[in-house]
Amino acid sequence: MPIMKMILMVCVSAVLWAGPAGAAGYPLRIKVSPGAKAAVVHELPSPEERVSGYDAVLLNGELPDPAVKLRVAGRDPYASETFPGGRFWAKYRVSAGEPLTVTVLGAAAASEHVVVIYGADLISGAGREGAAAAPYGPEGTKAVFFPVVWRAAWGAAPVSGYTWQTPRKFTLHHTAGPRPADRAAAEAEMRFIQSQHRNGNGWLDIGYHFVISPQGDIFEGRPVNAQGAHAQNYNVDNVGISVMGNYMNDPVAPQVLDAIVRLGQYLKADFGIGEGAFFAHRQLNSTACPGDNIYARMQELRDRIFRGPVPAEAFRGVGADPSFGGAAAGGQGALGQLLGAASVLE
Numbered sequence: 001m002p003i004m005k006m007i008l009m010v011c012v013s014a015v016l017w018a019g020p021a022g023a024a025g026y027p028l029r030i031k032v033s034p035g036a037k038a039a040v041v042h043e044l045p046s047p048e049e050r051v052s053g054y055d056a057v058l059l060n061g062e063l064p065d066p067a068v069k070l071r072v073a074g075r076d077p078y079a080s081e082t083f084p085g086g087r088f089w090a091k092y093r094v095s096a097g098e099p100l101t102v103t104v105l106g107a108a109a110a111s112e113h114v115v116v117i118y119g120a121d122l123i124s125g126a127g128r129e130g131a132a133a134a135p136y137g138p139e140g141t142k143a144v145f146f147p148v149v150w151r152a153a154w155g156a157a158p159v160s161g162y163t164w165q166t167p168r169k170f171t172l173h174h175t176a177g178p179r180p181a182d183r184a185a186a187e188a189e190m191r192f193i194q195s196q197h198r199n200g201n202g203w204l205d206i207g208y209h210f211v212i213s214p215q216g217d218i219f220e221g222r223p224v225n226a227q228g229a230h231a232q233n234y235n236v237d238n239v240g241i242s243v244m245g246n247y248m249n250d251p252v253a254p255q256v257l258d259a260i261v262r263l264g265q266y267l268k269a270d271f272g273i274g275e276g277a278f279f280a281h282r283q284l285n286s287t288a289c290p291g292d293n294i295y296a297r298m299q300e301l302r303d304r305i306f307r308g309p310v311p312a313e314a315f316r317g318v319g320a321d322p323s324f325g326g327a328a329a330g331g332q333g334a335l336g337q338l339l340g341a342a343s344v345l346e
């Protein structure tokens with residue numbers, strides 16, 4: 001997830017579960033009942049604890065009932081988007097130094113239910129990612145040797161204007177969001193994350209290069225040779241890999257670890273990235289990302305990526321994205337590239 005500062009919890013009766021102390025307290029689960037009074041359920045860091053340069057708060061979570069509203073510092077959002085099922089992001093204009101309370105207005109709720117807040121970021125509403133330089137193109141991109149859910153398959157909005165990079169390091173994240181139950185839900189979450197990063201954070205595209213679902217599916221984010229937006233001040237030549245879920249508490253599935261290893265082996269083989277250039281986000285920025293439960297597996301991941309065997313199924317590729325200069329998914333044209341990629345490995 002993008003860098004986020006520690007959150008000061010305000011525990012009120014409306015909060016069902018606030019997560020472990022000192023772990024930013026997400027996700028917040030708030031029970032809402034018809035006729036309930038407005039309740040302050042959350043408070044962002046006091047002014048002296050905040051990063052400077054923000055003028056907006058970006059919330060994301062689940063608001064299943066459109067009659068229920070969230071306010072920050074007493075204000076309604078100036079921009080927001082809600083996906084099917086209530087997955088939402090919303091941006092609120094705020095002033096430096098004012099208290100940043102989050103209020104739930106649930107009086108008009110149709111029935112008792114739970115509102116979830118997965119995270120709250122202090123952002124510059126205009127966005128921080130600089131204007132990009134080059135058109136989208138296949139230059140420098142590579143075919144991969146494992147199944148990837150390409151952008152077209154998950155319904156990515158088209159993007160152009162990337163700044164190109166040469167991958168020289170990679171960084172592990174968690175989304176600090178939900179863990180989708182199946183492939184369709186994971187595809188929907190990809191569309192949500194892209195929307196939040198583009199229209200909420202104001203970035204060019206989804207910030208990550210790859211996102212892994214709880215089922216172990218690997219989703220394409222930005223092209224691997226396009227500069228990402230996932231580790232503030234460390235984005236140049238840095239490939240961002242994120243896992244759907246909040247791994248301060250969520251258990252790490254074996255297929256998720258396998259997917260991280262597969263991506264790591266690809267980055268090592270195709271770009272010569274070494275062990276010293278593999279990071280957890282918290283090693284670069286002040287953040288809990290990628291969560292304690294993934295962070296605890298970093299040494300195991302290093303061992304498998306840089307010293308372990310390459311799994312046989314890694315070579316059972318399904319094809320490359322046409323925009324990467326390969327054939328369509330499953331097409332014969334990609335196989336030569338797959339073999340080429342495979343031959344790079346030991």
Ligand SMILES: [Zn+2]
Pocket residue numbers: 001002003172173174230281287289290
């Ligand atoms: Zn992160």
